[in-house]
Amino acid sequence: xxxxxxxxxxxxxxxxxxxxxxxxxxxxxxxxxxxxxxxxxxxxxxxxxxxxxxxxxxxxxxxxxxxxxxxxxxxxxxxxxxxxxxxxxxxxxxxxxxxxxxxxxxxxxxxxxxxxxxxxxxxxxxxxxxxxxxxxxxxxxxxxxxxxxxxxxxxxxxxxxxxxxxxxxxxxxxxxxxxxxxxxxxxxxxxxxxxxxxxxxxxxxxxxxxxxxxxxxxxxxxxxxxxxxxxxxxxxxxxxxxxxxxxxxxxxxxxxxxxxxxxxxxxxxxxxxxxxxxxxxxxxxxxxxxxxxxxxxxxxxxxxxxxxxxxxxxxxxxxxxxxxxxxxxxxxxxxxxxxxxxxxxxxxxxxxxxxxxxxxxxxxxxxxxxxxxxxxxxxxxxxxxxxxxxxxxxxxxxxxxxxxxxxxxxxxxxxxxxxxxxxxxxxxxxxxxxxxxxxxxxxxxxxxxxxxxxxxxxxxxxxxxxxxxxxxxxxxxxxxxxxxxxxxxxxxxxxxxxxxxxxxxxxxxxxxxxxxxxxxxxxxxxxxxxxxxxxxxxxxxxxxxxxxxx
Amino acid sequence: xxxxxxxxxxxxxxxxxxxxxxxxxxxxxxxxxxxxxxxxxxxxxxxxxxxxxxxxxxxxxxxxxxxxxxxxxxxxxxxxxxxxxxxxxxxxxxxxxxxxxxxxxxxxxxxxxxxxxxxxxxxxxxxxxxxxxxxxxxxxxxxxxxxxxxxxxxxxxxxxxxxxxxxxxxxxxxxxxxxxxxxxxxxxxxxxxxxxxxxxxxxxxxxxxxxxxxxxxxxxxxxxxxxxxxxxxxxxxxxxxxxxxxxxxxxxxxxxxxxxxxxxxxxxxxxxxxxxxxxxxxxxxxxxxxxxxxxxxxxxxxxxxxxxxxxxxxxxxxxxxxxxxxxxxxxxxxxxxxx
Numbered sequence: 001x002x003x004x005x006x007x008x009x010x011x012x013x014x015x016x017x018x019x020x021x022x023x024x025x026x027x028x029x030x031x032x033x034x035x036x037x038x039x040x041x042x043x044x045x046x047x048x049x050x051x052x053x054x055x056x057x058x059x060x061x062x063x064x065x066x067x068x069x070x071x072x073x074x075x076x077x078x079x080x081x082x083x084x085x086x087x088x089x090x091x092x093x094x095x096x097x098x099x100x101x102x103x104x105x106x107x108x109x110x111x112x113x114x115x116x117x118x119x120x121x122x123x124x125x126x127x128x129x130x131x132x133x134x135x136x137x138x139x140x141x142x143x144x145x146x147x148x149x150x151x152x153x154x155x156x157x158x159x160x161x162x163x164x165x166x167x168x169x170x171x172x173x174x175x176x177x178x179x180x181x182x183x184x185x186x187x188x189x190x191x192x193x194x195x196x197x198x199x200x201x202x203x204x205x206x207x208x209x210x211x212x213x214x215x216x217x218x219x220x221x222x223x224x225x226x227x228x229x230x231x232x233x234x235x236x237x238x239x240x241x242x243x244x245x246x247x248x249x250x251x252x253x254x255x256x257x258x259x260x261x262x263x264x265x266x267x268x269x270x271x272x273x274x275x276x277x278x279x280x281x282x283x284x285x286x287x288x289x290x291x292x293x294x295x296x297x298x299x300x301x302x303x304x305x306x307x308x309x310x311x312x313x314x315x316x317x318x319x320x321x322x323x324x325x326x327x328x329x330x331x332x333x334x335x336x337x338x339x340x341x342x343x344x345x346x347x348x349x350x351x352x353x354x355x356x357x358x359x360x361x362x363x364x365x366x367x368x369x370x371x372x373x374x375x376x377x378x379x380x381x382x383x384x385x386x387x388x389x390x391x392x393x394x395x396x397x398x399x400x401x402x403x404x405x406x407x408x409x410x411x412x413x414x415x416x417x418x419x420x421x422x423x424x425x426x427x428x429x430x431x432x433x434x435x436x437x438x439x440x441x442x443x444x445x446x447x448x449x450x451x452x453x454x455x456x457x458x459x460x461x462x463x464x465x466x467x468x469x470x471x472x473x474x475x476x477x478x479x480x481x482x483x484x485x486x487x488x489x490x491x492x493x494x495x496x497x498x499x500x501x502x503x504x505x506x507x508x509x510x511x512x513x514x515x516x517x518x519x520x521x522x523x524x525x526x527x528x529x530x531x532x533x534x535x536x537x538x539x540x541x542x543x544x545x546x547x548x549x550x
Numbered sequence: 551x552x553x554x555x556x557x558x559x560x561x562x563x564x565x566x567x568x569x570x571x572x573x574x575x576x577x578x579x580x581x582x583x584x585x586x587x588x589x590x591x592x593x594x595x596x597x598x599x600x601x602x603x604x605x606x607x608x609x610x611x612x613x614x615x616x617x618x619x620x621x622x623x624x625x626x627x628x629x630x631x632x633x634x635x636x637x638x639x640x641x642x643x644x645x646x647x648x649x650x651x652x653x654x655x656x657x658x659x660x661x662x663x664x665x666x667x668x669x670x671x672x673x674x675x676x677x678x679x680x681x682x683x684x685x686x687x688x689x690x691x692x693x694x695x696x697x698x699x700x701x702x703x704x705x706x707x708x709x710x711x712x713x714x715x716x717x718x719x720x721x722x723x724x725x726x727x728x729x730x731x732x733x734x735x736x737x738x739x740x741x742x743x744x745x746x747x748x749x750x751x752x753x754x755x756x757x758x759x760x761x762x763x764x765x766x767x768x769x770x771x772x773x774x775x776x777x778x779x780x781x782x783x784x785x786x787x788x789x790x791x792x793x794x795x796x797x798x799x800x801x802x803x804x805x806x807x808x809x810x811x812x813x814x815x816x817x818x819x820x821x822x823x824x825x826x827x828x829x830x831x832x833x834x835x836x837x838x839x840x841x842x843x844x845x846x847x848x849x850x851x852x853x854x855x856x857x858x859x860x861x862x863x864x865x866x867x868x869x870x871x872x873x874x875x876x877x878x879x880x881x882x883x884x885x886x887x888x889x
Contacts, residue, residue: 374683388820399807493711
């Protein structure tokens with residue numbers, strides 16, 4: 001009795017875990033804002049199973065560094081630069097969960113689910129990267145112009161959406177923050193100024209919080225689209241001080257459990273552009289144990305940079321790649337010529353490597369050629385899902401029919417276990433974050449047919465034992481015992497081939513292999529453990545059972 | 551209670567020569583055809599462009615061909631795909647343009663504009679449901695990978711079976727599976743199915759399924775060899791096949807039910823996969839009985855096992871066991887030493 005109870009608890013636990021994986025949860029998705037046409041984050045409720053591109057429609061691109069105009073010496077480096085560039089442009093894709101990843105050594109995979117316009121997507125990816133250095137708004141001209149902008153917006157009927165409470169908590173937060181940043185030598189003189197007037201409820205200023213650097217502002221992550229759309233208004237554009245532009249940063253800062261994006265007011269004229277940059281390397285200074293990025297400019301670039309940095313000592317220099325400010329703007333400590341160094345302080349070397357990659361991406365653009373392109377229309381994906389589900393229902397119904405007709409009550413037990421099997425398999429896909437593809441869907445249907453094999457083996461064995469004149473209880477025990485080696489050997493060998501398929505396959509085929517492997521694992525659990533438990537309960541209720549319905 | 555083939559006592563092994571003949575009759579013409587005409591590889595393997603379009607009305611493949619001809623796109627295959635108003639256009643890369651990377655996606659754009667000129671503007675008159683443009687490099691890589699996958703799956707299962715059973719069993723199982731791959735290639739050739747990566751996936755799944763089936767029988771052979779010390783291998787193989795026959799029929803039935811459902815209902819994209827899988831289940835079951843078991847007998851005869859299993863196979867049924875034969879290999883060692 002104890003064992004039955006503990007088995008039931010184990011099954012109940014597994015089932016609860018599986019169902020918990022499949023409960024619709026809030027998933028963050030980027031969607032196109034209807035009013036502004038920009039991308040924003042929203043959360044939607046859905047069952048957390050990822051659908052492959054072949055099921056939801058979208059674009060799959062494989063890119064390689066173009067070597068047709070001469071060999072590229074280090075293609076791994078080139079593809080890393082390209083990845084960095086494509087990532088900074090990720091917002092421009094009209095898609096919910098873009099995938100950008102390096103495959104192998106020198107191949108870039110971009111997957112854009114739901115994207116319909118391949119030409120546009122390719123244009124965004126293959127555009128040459130543009131790197132520039134610009135001085136931030138050192139005189140806080142933008143901040144001084146904020147009241148005017150707020151007034152103009154209020155006149156136009158725009159209401160403030162920022163809440164006083166949230167603003168207060170941020171101001172408080174800044175107290176600790178300034179303390180942390182004391183190590184910075186040329187800290188903006190204005191940063192210490194009162195921030196209260198900034199947080200006054202104006203339509204725009206209520207969204208902005210003063211950052212650590214002159215011209216740096218923080219925008220609550222969820223308010224970024226609002227701020228962007230306000231800044232894009234022509235009446236606001238007119239009031240932005242002459243010679244200044246606003247650029248969003250790539251960094252997301254976390255303060256008191258809320259995340260903020262950086263927004264920079266920068267000069268509209270770059271002091272230098274990426275075309276003069278020759279190389280950049282990240283190292284860790286062994287003496288000070290600081291991460292640094294060393295960069296080298298061309299001779300002409302060195303002259304320009306020398307002149308410009310001479311005029312801007314103690315100013316902050318924003319590094320802008322494709323219109324996005326990368327990381328925190330460093331301060332210019334002294335006049336810099338052909339060779340410069342950006343110190344990142346105690347930040348990890350990884351950050352320095354990222355920055356070096358940014359500089360190189362602008363300096364040595366990596367031309368990409370498309371070696372593989374797949375576009376699947378959303379309607380085709382829906383048709384595939386519908387057909388797949390129809391086939392699945394019919395296939396499973398047939399399996400159920402065969403099992404119940406042939407094995408009667410034992411068949412019903414197997415079918416009950418089969419229901420658990422389907423839940424476990426889907427939960428496995430959701431829980432491990434694997435993607436369900438069209439071949440995967442086929443694999444799922446197929447594995448239902450294969451899953452009952454273990455039960456067939458066991459039931460046949462029980463029938464044989466009964467035929468040899470064994471008692472019901474012994475026949476069940478012996479049946480499970482003797483069928484075990486065959487079940488394990490056959491399942492392991494199938495799993496091995498599926499695993500190899502996973503290793504060599506790509507995209508949809510990997511989805512198939514994964515579904516098959518999870519299916520095999522789930523079928524072992526249900527066919528052996530769950531059905532055994534059902535039998536135990538059954539025999540426990542009817543200890544004097546003389547014949548078994550099998 | 552329904553019982554199929556309970557207490558069956560068929561002499562399966564006796565029919566092995568007929569089975570060989572049948573399987574040769576499938577494989578040889580299929581393979582001849584395969585050698586002459588090759589397989590219908592999908593553009594994933596050859597490189598090229600595939601476009602699936604849905605037209606507002608069923609225009610017929612000829613209309614699409616003339617549209618493409620007018621735009622100077624030749625050598626494209628046009629095929630009706632599922633519904634009457636859906637077509638697949640395939641332009642495979644020839645050897646001549648295989649050197650140019652990235653040319654495949656321009657073909658897709660060219661086909662699009664050619665259709666727009668003949669059929670009318672895009673969303674109203676026709677819709678592009680799917681495009682695939684694969685460069686020659688990716689295609690070549692995939693070919694290599696597919697062969698690698700099949701090769702490695704053989705090695706891995708051989709090792710696994712050698713560990714779990716014995717190398718003789720493993721060899722027989724792998725050879726039977728190899729036979730299944732041959733018949734499946736012949737099957738693909740007969741139906742002229744398109745070999746995509748998913749179909750290769752089906753072949754690999756078949757490898758797993760067929761091995762699975764063979765293992766079930768071999769597991770029973772292993773057990774019966776221990777249980778019936780006096781029977782010879784011929785009898786034990788027959789007994790084991792007969793004992794597992796109900797299971798073979800049942801599992802065959804359930805898996806077949808799902809694959810047939812896939813063939814009929816799962817749509818055009820999955821159909822080649824489902825067809826190959828359906829055939830694979832058939833050939834996997836067939837080879838486990840008629841190929842793997844007789845092969846095991848042959849291997850045991852040729853290289854007798856140390857525990858006298860091979861010796862038993864050599865004796866006529868019912869005879870008294872003799873002393874085990876001297877360990878093989880020792881005469882060779884001596885002759886080597888003499889040289």
